Amino acid sequence: MSKLFKIGVDAMGGDNAPAEMVKGAYMAIEKYADVEVTLFGREDEIKKHLPATHERIQIVHCDDVIPMDIGDPAMAIRRQKESSLVVASKAVKKGEVDALVSAGATGALIAAGTLLVKRLKSVERPALAPIIPTVKKDATTILCDAGANSEAKASFIYQNAKLADIYAKTVLGIQNPKIGLLNIGTEDAKGGVEQVEAFALLKNDTSLNFLGNIESKSMISGEVDIIAADGYAGNIALKAVEGTAKDLLGLLKDEIMSTTKGKMGGLLLKSTFDGIKEVVNPKTVGGAILLGVGAPVIKSPGSSDAETFMYAIGHAKKAVENDVVSKIDVALTALKETTE
Amino acid sequence: MSKLFKIGVDAMGGDNAPAEMVKGAYMAIEKYADVEVTLFGREDEIKKHLPATHERIQIVHCDDVIPMDIGDPAMAIRRQKESSLVVASKAVKKGEVDALVSAGATGALIAAGTLLVKRLKSVERPALAPIIPTVKKDATTILCDAGANSEAKASFIYQNAKLADIYAKTVLGIQNPKIGLLNIGTEDAKGGVEQVEAFALLKNDTSLNFLGNIESKSMISGEVDIIAADGYAGNIALKAVEGTAKDLLGLLKDEIMSTTKGKMGGLLLKSTFDGIKEVVNPKTVGGAILLGVGAPVIKSPGSSDAETFMYAIGHAKKAVENDVVSKIDVALTALKETTE
Numbered sequence: 001m002s003k004l005f006k007i008g009v010d011a012m013g014g015d016n017a018p019a020e021m022v023k024g025a026y027m028a029i030e031k032y033a034d035v036e037v038t039l040f041g042r043e044d045e046i047k048k049h050l051p052a053t054h055e056r057i058q059i060v061h062c063d064d065v066i067p068m069d070i071g072d073p074a075m076a077i078r079r080q081k082e083s084s085l086v087v088a089s090k091a092v093k094k095g096e097v098d099a100l101v102s103a104g105a106t107g108a109l110i111a112a113g114t115l116l117v118k119r120l121k122s123v124e125r126p127a128l129a130p131i132i133p134t135v136k137k138d139a140t141t142i143l144c145d146a147g148a149n150s151e152a153k154a155s156f157i158y159q160n161a162k163l164a165d166i167y168a169k170t171v172l173g174i175q176n177p178k179i180g181l182l183n184i185g186t187e188d189a190k191g192g193v194e195q196v197e198a199f200a201l202l203k204n205d206t207s208l209n210f211l212g213n214i215e216s217k218s219m220i221s222g223e224v225d226i227i228a229a230d231g232y233a234g235n236i237a238l239k240a241v242e243g244t245a246k247d248l249l250g251l252l253k254d255e256i257m258s259t260t261k262g263k264m265g266g267l268l269l270k271s272t273f274d275g276i277k278e279v280v281n282p283k284t285v286g287g288a289i290l291l292g293v294g295a296p297v298i299k300s301p302g303s304s305d306a307e308t309f310m311y312a313i314g315h316a317k318k319a320v321e322n323d324v325v326s327k328i329d330v331a332l333t334a335l336k337e338t339t340e
Numbered sequence: 341m342s343k344l345f346k347i348g349v350d351a352m353g354g355d356n357a358p359a360e361m362v363k364g365a366y367m368a369i370e371k372y373a374d375v376e377v378t379l380f381g382r383e384d385e386i387k388k389h390l391p392a393t394h395e396r397i398q399i400v401h402c403d404d405v406i407p408m409d410i411g412d413p414a415m416a417i418r419r420q421k422e423s424s425l426v427v428a429s430k431a432v433k434k435g436e437v438d439a440l441v442s443a444g445a446t447g448a449l450i451a452a453g454t455l456l457v458k459r460l461k462s463v464e465r466p467a468l469a470p471i472i473p474t475v476k477k478d479a480t481t482i483l484c485d486a487g488a489n490s491e492a493k494a495s496f497i498y499q500n501a502k503l504a505d506i507y508a509k510t511v512l513g514i515q516n517p518k519i520g521l522l523n524i525g526t527e528d529a530k531g532g533v534e535q536v537e538a539f540a541l542l543k544n545d546t547s548l549n550f551l552g553n554i555e556s557k558s559m560i561s562g563e564v565d566i567i568a569a570d571g572y573a574g575n576i577a578l579k580a581v582e583g584t585a586k587d588l589l590g591l592l593k594d595e596i597m598s599t600t601k602g603k604m605g606g607l608l609l610k611s612t613f614d615g616i617k618e619v620v621n622p623k624t625v626g627g628a629i630l631l632g633v634g635a636p637v638i639k640s641p642g643s644s645d646a647e648t649f650m651y652a653i654g655h656a657k658k659a660v661e662n663d664v665v666s667k668i669d670v671a672l673t674a675l676k677e678t679t680e
Binding site (some may be wrong): 193 | 448475526558559582584585592595596612
């Protein structure tokens, strides 16, 4: 029998939890023959939504749930020891499962990943690396960091580029990923002290395919494979993209629905709008990985439905299968030794 | 005879300069009976595009032009002394004209405003304050700072809010402008040290209608009248909005044009798309004002056509008419005295 990839699933995190998470886990089991899922959460609720029992699905009952609107994630992680997220994270740390997937609060998952799954010693700060769909056919862009660490230091930005580079090569199969540094202009000397220093670090690292600075106006243009950023600027850029897309498409929908002519036009353009929705709210991307911790930790969008969540589980499997964590640890340990 | 507002116009700055700038200036003269325009630039080229001579249009010949893709704006301002932008800025400083309008390179205009029109002594750093159209009917949002000063310090962010508040009240006639602080979350304690300190400064100032933190996903939602930001984050957020809107609408257009059904749908939705284009690329907003310098300095978009540029001249007139510069100077001088 071939190796099984054991994915730990926080069944209680997400706007549509546990129903969609449980269904998504079942879909994943059917889609990926080499995946085994352990569902962490309230057993009775999980059982209610599970289409059938399955030899590759286990349930670990947890009484507590960390809510989506948690104010102080680190505190919640420390206090809510019986929560599905904390119990699942500890199971990852103990090696009982190989990876963790959650659609719960982003801050809580980052805290759980950093404090419980634990940061790799070779990594200064873990970084969240969502895959952003772009308007360029079949091109996506990894943003790293999207907000796991809000401190803007040159060494963090450089490290974020390294983490994303290894992830892109290992998990996504991108041969020589093009890297841009998020900045307020494209000229070499743009930005503040930290950006200028990060630029130099990236430029001097001949193992990286560094193209120079990139502006946030190119976030969904598909010009590069990786946008390296401090978590503060990355978060601002990503949320601006998401909010603008949502607001513009909402406006378009309102206008279309307001007249008969509009409704007719909308019908004719249905397939067009569906294509654009996939850019704005992609199901198949499989969530964002938290890089720099001891196992793959995947954040599925809070609004995930079963299909989206299934792909997040597939993403976790791919990260385990390709051993991205060890590869990061080896590369960043070597880097640390040369710079110390 | 009533007072004339003397607007200095850099006729050579902009992607469509001088043709559209000169035509726009002529349109402004016809629209605003109390405006007098001085066009700075190459006299022969200006005359070629001017529909007719007019008693309220003067020309000041300047040999040189600062290009749109200028790498080092501050250096250009110092060296290109015969350029239209430098000569126009000096005319503002000398009081020969009351305000300056340019569609030239943003960095060059900020440098000219700061170094030649000169910063007000009461203001730490000038800030660029574009008016962002939103998806909410008749609601716009001022972003301050959009990138004049890329250093993120709490006192700068607080000052940016003050500048925008006075501008909103004085020039835009907004009674009690709602202010949000751009941040990576809506909770009070979000962000780094500077954001937390800026939050406290804003909260303690009872003259401001401060609503708390706002995320970049709300950039075009119209929730607040003013988004206060450091210039770095403001620039990142604004360009992400602009790029996303442009890329998504471009994709929509490509898809529509690719099939007959799409083209028919597109025709039926023409008025809808026109409405959305106005949100994305507004003609009537009148450009962005540089706040904190000794006279109104207006940046019209680089892609300005004559109509857009006419509104930028109207914006400059309104800023002079309502004496926003003196009001800023009085308020920030008082603030400086209480904090020193």
